[in-house]
Amino acid sequence: MLTAEFLAKLTAIVGETNLLTDPVDCYAYAYDNSRKIFPPLAVAFAISQEQIQAILLCCNEYRIPITPRGRGTGTAGGSLPEQGGLALSLERMSRIISIDPANRIIIAEPGVLNQEIQDAARPHGFFWPPDPSSAPFCTIGGNLATSAGGPHAVKYGTTRDHVLGLKAITGKGELIKAGCNTTKGVVGYDLTRLLIGSEGTLAIITEATLKLTPLPQSTGGITAHYKNIQSCAKAIAAIMAQPKIPSALEFLDKASLDLIRSRNTGLLPDDTHAMLMIEVDGSDVEINETGQAILTACKNEGLIKSERVIDSKALWVARKALSPLLRDIAPKKINEDVVVPVSRLPELLQGLTELSQKYRIANANFGHAGNGNIHVNLLVNPDNPDEMNRAEACLSEVFNLVLALNGTLSGEHGIGSEKRAYVGLEIDSVTMNLMKEIKHVFDPNNILNPGKLFPKG
Amino acid sequence: MLTAEFLAKLTAIVGETNLLTDPVDCYAYAYDNSRKIFPPLAVAFAISQEQIQAILLCCNEYRIPITPRGRGTGTAGGSLPEQGGLALSLERMSRIISIDPANRIIIAEPGVLNQEIQDAARPHGFFWPPDPSSAPFCTIGGNLATSAGGPHAVKYGTTRDHVLGLKAITGKGELIKAGCNTTKGVVGYDLTRLLIGSEGTLAIITEATLKLTPLPQSTGGITAHYKNIQSCAKAIAAIMAQPKIPSALEFLDKASLDLIRSRNTGLLPDDTHAMLMIEVDGSDVEINETGQAILTACKNEGLIKSERVIDSKALWVARKALSPLLRDIAPKKINEDVVVPVSRLPELLQGLTELSQKYRIANANFGHAGNGNIHVNLLVNPDNPDEMNRAEACLSEVFNLVLALNGTLSGEHGIGSEKRAYVGLEIDSVTMNLMKEIKHVFDPNNILNPGKLFPKG
Numbered sequence: 001m002l003t004a005e006f007l008a009k010l011t012a013i014v015g016e017t018n019l020l021t022d023p024v025d026c027y028a029y030a031y032d033n034s035r036k037i038f039p040p041l042a043v044a045f046a047i048s049q050e051q052i053q054a055i056l057l058c059c060n061e062y063r064i065p066i067t068p069r070g071r072g073t074g075t076a077g078g079s080l081p082e083q084g085g086l087a088l089s090l091e092r093m094s095r096i097i098s099i100d101p102a103n104r105i106i107i108a109e110p111g112v113l114n115q116e117i118q119d120a121a122r123p124h125g126f127f128w129p130p131d132p133s134s135a136p137f138c139t140i141g142g143n144l145a146t147s148a149g150g151p152h153a154v155k156y157g158t159t160r161d162h163v164l165g166l167k168a169i170t171g172k173g174e175l176i177k178a179g180c181n182t183t184k185g186v187v188g189y190d191l192t193r194l195l196i197g198s199e200g201t202l203a204i205i206t207e208a209t210l211k212l213t214p215l216p217q218s219t220g221g222i223t224a225h226y227k228n229i230q231s232c233a234k235a236i237a238a239i240m241a242q243p244k245i246p247s248a249l250e251f252l253d254k255a256s257l258d259l260i261r262s263r264n265t266g267l268l269p270d271d272t273h274a275m276l277m278i279e280v281d282g283s284d285v286e287i288n289e290t291g292q293a294i295l296t297a298c299k300n301e302g303l304i305k306s307e308r309v310i311d312s313k314a315l316w317v318a319r320k321a322l323s324p325l326l327r328d329i330a331p332k333k334i335n336e337d338v339v340v341p342v343s344r345l346p347e348l349l350q351g352l353t354e355l356s357q358k359y360r361i362a363n364a365n366f367g368h369a370g371n372g373n374i375h376v377n378l379l380v381n382p383d384n385p386d387e388m389n390r391a392e393a394c395l396s397e398v399f400n401l402v403l404a405l406n407g408t409l410s411g412e413h414g415i416g417s418e419k420r421a422y423v424g425l426e427i428d429s430v431t432m433n434l435m436k437e438i439k440h441v442f443d444p445n446n447i448l449n450p451g452k453l454f455p456k457g
Numbered sequence: 458m459l460t461a462e463f464l465a466k467l468t469a470i471v472g473e474t475n476l477l478t479d480p481v482d483c484y485a486y487a488y489d490n491s492r493k494i495f496p497p498l499a500v501a502f503a504i505s506q507e508q509i510q511a512i513l514l515c516c517n518e519y520r521i522p523i524t525p526r527g528r529g530t531g532t533a534g535g536s537l538p539e540q541g542g543l544a545l546s547l548e549r550m551s552r553i554i555s556i557d558p559a560n561r562i563i564i565a566e567p568g569v570l571n572q573e574i575q576d577a578a579r580p581h582g583f584f585w586p587p588d589p590s591s592a593p594f595c596t597i598g599g600n601l602a603t604s605a606g607g608p609h610a611v612k613y614g615t616t617r618d619h620v621l622g623l624k625a626i627t628g629k630g631e632l633i634k635a636g637c638n639t640t641k642g643v644v645g646y647d648l649t650r651l652l653i654g655s656e657g658t659l660a661i662i663t664e665a666t667l668k669l670t671p672l673p674q675s676t677g678g679i680t681a682h683y684k685n686i687q688s689c690a691k692a693i694a695a696i697m698a699q700p701k702i703p704s705a706l707e708f709l710d711k712a713s714l715d716l717i718r719s720r721n722t723g724l725l726p727d728d729t730h731a732m733l734m735i736e737v738d739g740s741d742v743e744i745n746e747t748g749q750a751i752l753t754a755c756k757n758e759g760l761i762k763s764e765r766v767i768d769s770k771a772l773w774v775a776r777k778a779l780s781p782l783l784r785d786i787a788p789k790k791i792n793e794d795v796v797v798p799v800s801r802l803p804e805l806l807q808g809l810t811e812l813s814q815k816y817r818i819a820n821a822n823f824g825h826a827g828n829g830n831i832h833v834n835l836l837v838n839p840d841n842p843d844e845m846n847r848a849e850a851c852l853s854e855v856f857n858l859v860l861a862l863n864g865t866l867s868g869e870h871g872i873g874s875e876k877r878a879y880v881g882l883e884i885d886s887v888t889m890n891l892m893k894e895i896k897h898v899f900d901p902n903n904i905l906n907p908g909k910l911f912p913k914g
Contacts, residue, residue, distance in 0.1 A: 102698045102800040125700050147643045158641060160650070161618060176888040182796040184615060184828040184868035186604045186654045187876075188884050188910070189892045193617070193650035197643045214700030241559045243582050243671030285742040339639040343559035371641040411641035419644075427645050431633040434898065435646045441894040453645070 002041045002086075006062045010044055010086075013054045018045040018092070029087045032072040032079045033134075034418050035332065040067065040081035045092045049167065049175065049206040052088070056173040056204070056448075059086060065450050068200040070111065070139030073132075074146060075335055076416030078199040083450055088204065090141050096120055097207065104212040105164065105181065110141025110205050117210065126212035129156035132412070133320050144205055147197035149412035151248040151279075154370030158412065160196045162211045168195055168203035171443020181209060194438075199414050200449040202442040216281035219247065220291055221312030224298040224305075225272040229253055229353065231302020232274035233346035236369045238300070239278075240342045244293040248279035249370030250319055253349070255379075256366040259325050260318045267318060272304060276369070277315055322366060323375075330362075330379035334391060336398065336419075340407035342372045351401045352376060359394035361387070373411035399425055415453045424455045459498045459543075463519045467501055467543075470511045475502040475549070486526065486544045490591075491534040491875050492789065497524065497544035504549050506624065506632065506663040513630040513661070513905075516543060522907050525657040527568065527596030530589075531603060532792055533873030535656040540907055545661065547598050553577055554664065561669040562621065562638065567598025567662050574667065583669035586613035589869070590777050601662055604654035606869035608705040608736075611827030615869065617653045619668045625652055625660035628900020638666060651895075656871050657906045659899040673738035676704065677748055678769030681755040681762075682729040686710055686810065688759020689731035690803035693826045695757070696735075697799045701750040705736035706827030707776055710806070712836075713823040716782050717775045724775060729761060733826070734772055779823055780832075787819075787836035791848055793855065793876075797864035799829045808858045809833060816851035818844070830868035856882055872910045881912045 002021075011019055020026055020043040030039040046052045059066045065085030072079055081087045093109035096116065100106070101124035106117060114135040117128045130143050131150035142148070144166075149158040156162075165179025178191035195203055226232035232251065239249060252260070254273045261268050268275070276298070280290040291308060298306045309315065326333050340348045349365065352374075356363045367375040376398060380391045399409055399422050408426060409415075415423050424432065436454060439446075459478075468476055477483055477500040487496040503509045516523045522542030529536055538544045550566035553573065557563070558581035563574060571592040574585045587600050588607035599605070601623075606615040613619075622636025635648035652660055683689035689708065696706060709717070711730045718725050725732070733755070737747040748765060755763045766772065783790050797805045806822065809831075813820045824832040833855060837848045856866055856879050865883060866872075872880050881889065893911060896903075 100798070100800070102694060103798040104697075105798075147647075149641055153641060157618075158643075160647065161614070170891065174887050174891070176891055177885060178888070180796075180865040181863045182798055182829050182865055182868070184606055184610060184796050184825070184830045185865040186615075186867050186869060186871050187865050187880060188872070188888070189659075189895060190604075190617065190650045190654055191888070191892070193647045197647055202646075214702065237559060240561075245671065283743065283746055285746075286740065289740055289742075339637070339641050341557070341560040341562075341638055343557070368641070372639050373641045406638045408637040408639055408642040408644050410643050411639070412643060414643050415645070423644060428634060430631050431635070431645070431648070434627065434631070434633055435648070437898040438646060438895060441891065441898060 002064065006058065006064060007042065009058050010042065010055065013051055013058065014044050014046060018047065029069060029089060030081065032077060033075045034077040034080065034416065036077055036080055038080045038082045040087035041084050043087045043089055045089050047092050049169065052204050052206055053169045053173055053175055055088060056169050056171065059447050060173055060445050063445060063447060065447050067449050068204045070142030071137055073134040073138040074142060074416065076413045076418045078145065078414055078416035078452055080417060082417060090139065099124070101126065106210045106212060108140060108208055108210060110208065111139050114138050114140055114143055121212050122215065125215055127215050128210050129162055129213050130159045133323060140208060140210070141205055144196050144208060145198070145200050146412065146414040149368065149373065151250055151368055153368060154249050155245050155247045156213060160193050163192055163196060163208055164211050165209040166192050166195055166205050167207040168205045170203040171448035176203065179209065183211065197414065199416060199453050201439055201453050216247065217283045218287065219279055219281040220287040221309035221315065222278040222280070222291055222294060223307060223309055223315065224276040224278065224303060225269060226274040227302045227304055229274045229349050230346055231300050232276060233349045234300055235276065235298050236345050237343050238297040239294055240370055242293055242297055244290040246278050246290065246294055246370060247281040250277040250367065251369035251374070252277070252366045253364065255362065255364035256322055259322065259329065259364065263325065264318055267314065277319055279312065326364060326377050326379070332380060332382040334378040334380060334395060336376040337367070337373060337411050337413045338376060338398065338402040338407060338409060339371060339373045339411040340402055340405040344405040344407065345369065345372055347405055348374065348401065352398065355394050355397050359390040361391050361394050371411060372407065417452060420454065420456050459521065463515065463521060464499065466515050467499065467512065470508055470515065471501050471503060475504065486546060487538065489529040489534060489536045490532045491537065491873065493534055493537055495537045495539045497538035498541050500544045500546055502546050502549045506626065509661055509663055510626045510630055510632055512545060513626050513628065516904050517630055517902050520902060520904060522904050524906050525661045527599030528594055530591040530595040531599060531873065533870045533875045535602065535871055535873035535909055537874060539874060547596065556581070558583065563667045563669060565597060565665055565667060567665065568596050571595050571597055571600055578669050579672065582672050584672050585667050586619050586670050587616045590780060597665060597667070598662055601653050601665060602655070602657045603869065603871040606825065606830065608707055608825055610825060611706050612702050612704045613670060617650050620649055620653060620665055621668050622666040623649050623652055623662055624664040625662045627660040628905035633660065636666065640668065654871065656873060656910050658896060658910050673704070674740045675744065676736055676738040677744040678766035678772065679735040679737070679748055679751060680764060680766055680772065681733040681735065681760060682726060683731040684759045684761055686731045686806045687803055688757050689733060690806045691757055692733065692755050693802050694800050695754040696751055697827055699750055699754055701747040703735050703747065703751055703827060704738040707734040707824065708826035708831070709734070709823045710821065712819065712821035713779055716779065716786070716821065720782065721775055724771065734776055736769065783821060783834050783836070789837060789839040791835040791837060791852060793833040794824070794830060794868050794870045795833060795855065795859040795864055795866060796828060796830045796868040797859055797862040801862040801864070802826065802829055804862055805831065805858065809855065812851050812854050816847040818848050818851050828868060829864065874909060877911065877913050
């Protein structure tokens with residue numbers, strides 16, 4: 001329960017029009033793309049750094065849990081108000097503060113959409129490389145909170161590589177300034193990257209200085225079709241072992257291809273059991289050179305055909321629609337984003353096939369293969385308790401396999417609440433305790449997105 | 458004074474041959490390239506992670522300050538054993554643990570030289586981008602401690618962009634594991650980059666997983682000569698405002714050019730008052746395209762001539778020799794590495810000229826202009842107290858100018874002990890206190906490189 005006194009203080013900070021307390025209204029802020037539901041007791045919309053600071057001080061005073069939120073597109077439960085309390089939506093802090101093409105910088109508030117950053121940068125010949133599938137409707141605040149990736153990370157890196165500095169309010173309500181305005185800077189500890197990927201557990205980002213990258217002159221596409229998953233996995237390793245880096249290298253297994261075929265008649269040949277969708281970018285000559293090197297690396301005994309694609313738009317639309325399509329056939333799919341070193345991909349994909357058979361759980365695997373980042377989707381019926389038990393056991397083995405292959409549990413989605421049960425498999429207890437102590441420095445009353453990112457209990 | 462008991466414990470950990478206590482021997486570990494002298498009371502050489510952990514536990518028990526050290530090439534005093542105690546040299550932890558070209562990774566101990574990493578990567582078609590001038594004799598541990606840059610950072614970024622994971626022993630003696638083995642990973646807080654650039658104040662790095670980059674096919678050179686510093690600064694901004702990024706963009710002012718002329722007769726024309734040394738890399742076609750774009754951007758009213766250079770080796774040798782040459786003419790030069798946004802370089806260079814005149818302090822300015830990173834060298838005679846006073850006042854104004862231009866005090870050297878007096882100008886007290894609390898989490902007894910990085914007192 002939130003007291004009248006607390007709510008009166010909140011109202012004084014943000015104004016009546018920026019505070020929701022009706023449970024019906026609050027329900028719209030109860031979920032994210034993990035599809036779990038945790039209604040907050042109130043929702044506040046901040047429109048300034050000063051308001052965020054005042055809200056955090058107030059929540060500290062009354063010990064009210066506060067969960068920051070962009071547009072709720074995360075898949076790991078990071079923005080769920082699990083302990084009730086206050087949801088703080090940053091969607092109304094949507095100002096691009098400045099565009100400075102001469103220094104390749106955009107300074108923006110956290111509620112700006114990823115796509116709005118791209119639209120602002122493009123006329124100046126730049127883009128901001130992080131490009132999750134949700135780019136048209138996710139916020140940069142959320143991108144920063146999870147260190148979001150996307151298909152182009154194989155060439156351009158993830159969010160943490162494209163931010164120069166931040167302003168933020170810590171859990172205890174202090175305004176801090178991290179990083180700088182230049183592409184080089186080593187004064188003090190790197191708080192910028194400590195906050196990036198911290199899933200809103202340390203501080204609420206109020207302003208980000210984003211580093212822009214020149215738009216490639218043009219892009220080209222290549223598709224490669226394989227008889228089986230093993231030959232496809234070998235080709236991925238071969239492509240990444242040679243120096244010409246693709247700008248995207250996406251893998252699709254048979255289940256994913258079948259799903260695309262079911263909605264796009266004639267788009268894909270029937271005998272393709274695994275496929276690569278490859279993008280190269282640069283000048284025409286670079287595209288030609290890189291494309292040639294990649295076509296050579298694609299060749300092995302399992303290759304059916306590989307070819308350059310003049311207009312790859314239809315394929316990308318199909319690829320980007322995969323996640324929502326999977327929702328249609330399995331609304332409660334268990335969606336993971338594990339990563340292994342690319343040379344271990346053949347072992348991972350073989351192992352996933354075996355685990356699917358062992359536990360009789362259908363799965364569909366696709367993803368950003370150039371980084372070794374595979375989206376493993378266990379397609380389950382939540383009303384079948386036996387299947388759910390098998391899926392849980394299967395998932396546990398998937399994670400053990402990933403770690404045995406020297407991989408990591410999450411490449412871009414984060415831990416949130418969904419992977420808390422497994423994070424202890426990857427991070428040892430000493431390192432975990434150190435992270436908890438860092439959390440305590442930023443948020444001594446543990447009111448900021450409490451319970452997220454760390455193992456339960 | 459170190460007690461016999463403490464020294465006996467140290468001897469038991471590292472063995473007699475890895476411990477120096479004779480003041481004459483210890484003196485060799487008393488300095489770095491800041492040219493200050495602080496002799497440690499003992500020097501230990503660790504050869505394993507376990508030894509480092511045992512040493513840190515022992516130093517905690519006896520409250521002995523411990524200063525980690527690579528090869529002492531740092532310029533900011535970061536490795537000076539300022540409070541006596543123990544110097545911990547990592548030069549004997551010089552093993553490359555594994556080379557994994559398929560996954561573009563080298564795992565190495567901290568005492569491996571930067572050049573040894575390059576030599577190990579090259580046969581596989583890769584390099585590790587950080588390339589400080591001291592590359593042949595500096596360690597990667599030191600590179601990590603300072604987040605070292607170098608001329609190629611303009612295209613490839615600095616050390617923090619090229620490390621996937623770390624093992625380290627914290628100040629309180631706990632082994633932690635940060636990051637992962639893959640190019641994507643978002644599990645837990647980013648301790649990797651928190652340690653990079655922390656100047657050995659949080660933990661001692663015992664193992665680093667370095668991310669390799671494909672070697673460019675070839676490189677090309679361009680030189681551009683200017684009548685005055687203002688037109689040269691304008692050209693830098695023009696080059697960086699267009700999308701074709703050079704792999705190096707080095708600026709030299711008249712004083713730097715005169716110094717090179719004095720040792721390399723005929724290398725440079727007499728009327729050049731400012732100069733750019735530019736490198737481009739890639740395929741022949743890319744070099745041609747990027748080179749053409751840069752030659753166009755170089756053009757303005759102050760350009761004397763710009764030209765492609767077939768063999769740029771002689772120029773690079775001259776450029777890399779500049780810092781040592783400056784030592785010859787001014788052994789106690791005050792050497793800074795400030796950074797401003799590239800569009801503000803004209804104002805910075807104009808301001809430096811004015812401050813040099815105002816305080817009657819000769820200076821030489823050169824550096825990594827593509828990042829806005831200028832090495833400001835105040836050439837002073839330490840035996841002239843009046844000149845030293847004027848230099849101090851001048852330096853203070855230099856830093857104020859840099860911050861007024863939205864810059865940062867250090868792009869690659871760090872704070873160490875040399876810039877402690879100024880760090881409070883850039884980092885506000887709230888953020889500074891948070892950094893101190895983080896330091897306390899890692900090193901509660903403040904024995905690990907105590908006093909460095911933070912303002913005094």
